Amino acid sequence: MKLFDLGMKALGVAALVPEIASWLHKAASRDDSVISLQVKDILPATSESEKALERLDSEPPTTLEGA
Protein backbone atom coordinates (compact mmCIF):
# COMPACT_ATOMS: atom_id res chain seq x y z
CA MET A 1 0.00 0.00 0.00
CA LYS A 2 2.85 2.37 0.93
CA LEU A 3 4.60 1.55 -2.31
CA PHE A 4 1.37 2.26 -4.20
CA ASP A 5 1.02 5.68 -2.49
CA LEU A 6 4.61 6.56 -3.23
CA GLY A 7 4.13 5.52 -6.85
CA MET A 8 1.03 7.70 -7.17
CA LYS A 9 2.86 10.68 -5.65
CA ALA A 10 5.77 10.17 -8.01
CA LEU A 11 3.37 10.07 -10.95
CA GLY A 12 1.71 13.28 -9.71
CA VAL A 13 5.05 15.07 -9.49
CA ALA A 14 6.06 13.72 -12.90
CA ALA A 15 2.83 15.08 -14.37
CA LEU A 16 3.69 18.51 -13.01
CA VAL A 17 7.19 18.56 -14.51
CA PRO A 18 6.16 19.82 -17.99
CA GLU A 19 3.97 22.43 -16.31
CA ILE A 20 6.87 23.64 -14.14
CA ALA A 21 9.28 23.57 -17.10
CA SER A 22 6.85 25.65 -19.16
CA TRP A 23 6.45 28.18 -16.32
CA LEU A 24 10.25 28.45 -15.87
CA HIS A 25 10.71 28.90 -19.63
CA LYS A 26 8.11 31.68 -19.68
CA ALA A 27 9.72 33.37 -16.67
CA ALA A 28 13.17 33.17 -18.28
CA SER A 29 12.06 34.49 -21.67
CA ARG A 30 9.65 37.18 -20.56
CA ASP A 31 10.02 40.60 -22.16
CA ASP A 32 11.91 42.68 -19.60
CA SER A 33 11.97 45.70 -21.91
CA VAL A 34 8.36 46.49 -20.93
CA ILE A 35 9.47 47.85 -17.57
CA SER A 36 12.99 49.12 -17.46
CA LEU A 37 14.82 51.28 -14.98
CA GLN A 38 17.67 52.22 -17.29
CA VAL A 39 17.73 55.77 -18.68
CA LYS A 40 18.94 54.47 -22.07
CA ASP A 41 15.83 52.30 -22.35
CA ILE A 42 13.45 55.05 -21.25
CA LEU A 43 15.03 57.64 -23.54
CA PRO A 44 16.01 56.33 -27.01
CA ALA A 45 18.74 58.19 -28.89
CA THR A 46 16.24 59.67 -31.35
CA SER A 47 13.45 61.63 -29.72
CA GLU A 48 9.83 61.74 -30.85
CA SER A 49 10.26 65.51 -31.36
CA GLU A 50 13.13 64.87 -33.77
CA LYS A 51 11.02 62.37 -35.71
CA ALA A 52 8.14 64.88 -35.79
CA LEU A 53 10.48 67.57 -37.14
CA GLU A 54 11.64 65.15 -39.86
CA ARG A 55 7.99 64.53 -40.75
CA LEU A 56 7.46 68.29 -40.88
CA ASP A 57 10.45 68.70 -43.23
CA SER A 58 9.25 65.93 -45.52
CA GLU A 59 5.91 67.65 -46.11
CA PRO A 60 5.61 69.47 -49.43
CA PRO A 61 5.98 73.24 -48.96
CA THR A 62 2.77 75.23 -49.11
CA THR A 63 3.16 78.13 -51.53
CA LEU A 64 0.87 80.70 -52.99
CA GLU A 65 2.20 80.16 -56.53
CA GLY A 66 -1.05 78.70 -57.77
CA ALA A 67 -3.11 81.61 -56.53
Place this chain on the structure above:
Amino acid sequence: MSKHIVLVKLSIALMALAMLACNAVSFRAAAQGAVRTMAHAVSITDKLCASAIDKKLAGKQTRAVGETCVVGYKTARYVLLSSEAAIDAIGEAGSDGRVVCALARSVVAVTSMRDAVAQFVTPPKEIDDALELARWAASLASASCEKEAK
Protein backbone atom coordinates in the same frame (compact mmCIF):
# COMPACT_ATOMS: atom_id res chain seq x y z
CA MET B 1 2.55 57.99 -22.53
CA SER B 2 0.16 56.87 -19.78
CA LYS B 3 2.70 54.18 -18.82
CA HIS B 4 5.27 56.90 -18.20
CA ILE B 5 2.78 58.97 -16.17
CA VAL B 6 2.01 55.91 -14.02
CA LEU B 7 5.74 55.27 -13.55
CA VAL B 8 6.37 58.91 -12.59
CA LYS B 9 3.53 58.76 -10.07
CA LEU B 10 4.83 55.45 -8.75
CA SER B 11 8.39 56.78 -8.41
CA ILE B 12 7.22 59.90 -6.59
CA ALA B 13 4.97 57.83 -4.31
CA LEU B 14 7.85 55.46 -3.54
CA MET B 15 10.14 58.38 -2.77
CA ALA B 16 7.48 59.89 -0.50
CA LEU B 17 7.04 56.55 1.28
CA ALA B 18 10.79 56.23 1.70
CA MET B 19 10.90 59.74 3.15
CA LEU B 20 8.10 58.90 5.57
CA ALA B 21 9.59 55.57 6.55
CA CYS B 22 12.98 57.01 7.37
CA ASN B 23 14.05 60.27 8.83
CA ALA B 24 16.59 60.68 6.10
CA VAL B 25 16.89 59.27 2.60
CA SER B 26 20.37 58.47 1.37
CA PHE B 27 21.65 60.72 -1.38
CA ARG B 28 22.12 57.67 -3.57
CA ALA B 29 18.48 56.56 -3.20
CA ALA B 30 17.18 60.08 -3.77
CA ALA B 31 19.37 60.56 -6.84
CA GLN B 32 18.39 57.18 -8.31
CA GLY B 33 14.69 57.97 -7.87
CA ALA B 34 15.08 61.47 -9.26
CA VAL B 35 17.04 60.34 -12.34
CA ARG B 36 14.49 57.66 -13.25
CA THR B 37 11.55 59.98 -12.60
CA MET B 38 13.17 62.73 -14.68
CA ALA B 39 13.78 60.27 -17.53
CA HIS B 40 10.05 59.50 -17.62
CA ALA B 41 9.24 63.21 -17.39
CA VAL B 42 11.53 63.86 -20.40
CA SER B 43 9.75 61.10 -22.31
CA ILE B 44 6.31 62.56 -21.53
CA THR B 45 7.39 66.08 -22.49
CA ASP B 46 9.00 64.81 -25.70
CA LYS B 47 5.76 63.12 -26.74
CA LEU B 48 3.81 66.32 -26.00
CA CYS B 49 6.29 68.25 -28.16
CA ALA B 50 5.98 65.73 -31.00
CA SER B 51 2.21 65.98 -30.84
CA ALA B 52 2.37 69.80 -30.90
CA ILE B 53 4.69 69.64 -33.95
CA ASP B 54 2.49 67.16 -35.80
CA LYS B 55 -0.61 69.29 -35.17
CA LYS B 56 1.33 72.49 -35.98
CA LEU B 57 -0.10 74.04 -32.83
CA ALA B 58 2.61 76.70 -32.89
CA GLY B 59 1.86 77.80 -36.46
CA LYS B 60 4.94 79.49 -37.94
CA GLN B 61 6.80 78.85 -34.68
CA THR B 62 6.40 75.07 -34.99
CA ARG B 63 9.99 74.53 -36.09
CA ALA B 64 11.40 76.75 -33.30
CA VAL B 65 9.34 74.91 -30.67
CA GLY B 66 10.42 71.57 -32.13
CA GLU B 67 14.08 72.56 -32.09
CA THR B 68 13.83 73.66 -28.44
CA CYS B 69 12.35 70.26 -27.62
CA VAL B 70 15.03 68.36 -29.57
CA VAL B 71 17.87 70.29 -27.89
CA GLY B 72 16.22 69.88 -24.46
CA TYR B 73 15.76 66.14 -25.01
CA LYS B 74 19.35 65.58 -26.14
CA THR B 75 20.74 67.59 -23.23
CA ALA B 76 18.47 65.91 -20.67
CA ARG B 77 19.25 62.44 -22.04
CA TYR B 78 23.00 63.09 -21.99
CA VAL B 79 23.06 64.49 -18.44
CA LEU B 80 20.72 61.80 -17.08
CA LEU B 81 22.91 59.07 -18.60
CA SER B 82 26.00 60.67 -17.07
CA SER B 83 24.17 61.09 -13.77
CA GLU B 84 23.27 57.40 -13.80
CA ALA B 85 26.94 56.52 -14.31
CA ALA B 86 28.00 58.90 -11.54
CA ILE B 87 25.46 57.37 -9.11
CA ASP B 88 27.23 54.02 -9.51
CA ALA B 89 30.41 55.75 -8.34
CA ILE B 90 28.89 57.57 -5.35
CA GLY B 91 31.41 57.57 -2.57
CA GLU B 92 34.32 58.17 -4.91
CA ALA B 93 35.84 61.64 -5.07
CA GLY B 94 33.74 64.11 -7.03
CA SER B 95 30.94 61.75 -7.92
CA ASP B 96 28.35 63.43 -5.66
CA GLY B 97 29.06 66.73 -7.40
CA ARG B 98 28.71 65.16 -10.84
CA VAL B 99 25.30 63.75 -9.87
CA VAL B 100 24.13 67.09 -8.44
CA CYS B 101 25.27 69.05 -11.51
CA ALA B 102 23.76 66.54 -13.92
CA LEU B 103 20.43 66.68 -12.07
CA ALA B 104 20.54 70.48 -12.09
CA ARG B 105 21.23 70.51 -15.84
CA SER B 106 18.42 68.03 -16.47
CA VAL B 107 16.04 70.37 -14.59
CA VAL B 108 17.05 73.26 -16.88
CA ALA B 109 16.64 71.10 -20.01
CA VAL B 110 13.24 69.69 -19.04
CA THR B 111 12.01 73.13 -17.96
CA SER B 112 12.89 74.53 -21.40
CA MET B 113 10.98 71.69 -23.10
CA ARG B 114 8.06 72.06 -20.72
CA ASP B 115 7.86 75.84 -21.21
CA ALA B 116 8.05 75.49 -25.00
CA VAL B 117 5.13 73.10 -25.13
CA ALA B 118 3.11 74.71 -22.32
CA GLN B 119 2.18 77.55 -24.67
CA PHE B 120 -0.04 75.15 -26.60
CA VAL B 121 -0.98 72.28 -24.27
CA THR B 122 -1.23 71.95 -20.51
CA PRO B 123 1.61 69.67 -19.40
CA PRO B 124 0.61 67.02 -16.84
CA LYS B 125 1.48 68.01 -13.28
CA GLU B 126 3.71 64.94 -13.02
CA ILE B 127 6.35 66.89 -14.96
CA ASP B 128 6.42 69.64 -12.33
CA ASP B 129 6.47 66.97 -9.60
CA ALA B 130 9.47 65.32 -11.27
CA LEU B 131 11.24 68.71 -11.53
CA GLU B 132 10.59 69.36 -7.85
CA LEU B 133 11.90 65.91 -6.91
CA ALA B 134 15.07 66.45 -8.96
CA ARG B 135 15.66 69.88 -7.35
CA TRP B 136 15.22 68.34 -3.91
CA ALA B 137 17.59 65.44 -4.67
CA ALA B 138 20.16 67.87 -6.04
CA SER B 139 19.93 69.91 -2.84
CA LEU B 140 21.02 66.94 -0.72
CA ALA B 141 24.66 67.33 -1.72
CA SER B 142 26.68 70.40 -2.44
CA ALA B 143 28.57 71.03 -5.63
CA SER B 144 29.90 73.80 -7.79
CA CYS B 145 28.44 73.26 -11.23
CA GLU B 146 29.72 76.28 -13.13
CA LYS B 147 32.49 74.36 -14.88
CA GLU B 148 30.16 71.54 -15.97
CA ALA B 149 27.30 73.79 -16.99
CA LYS B 150 29.08 74.78 -20.23
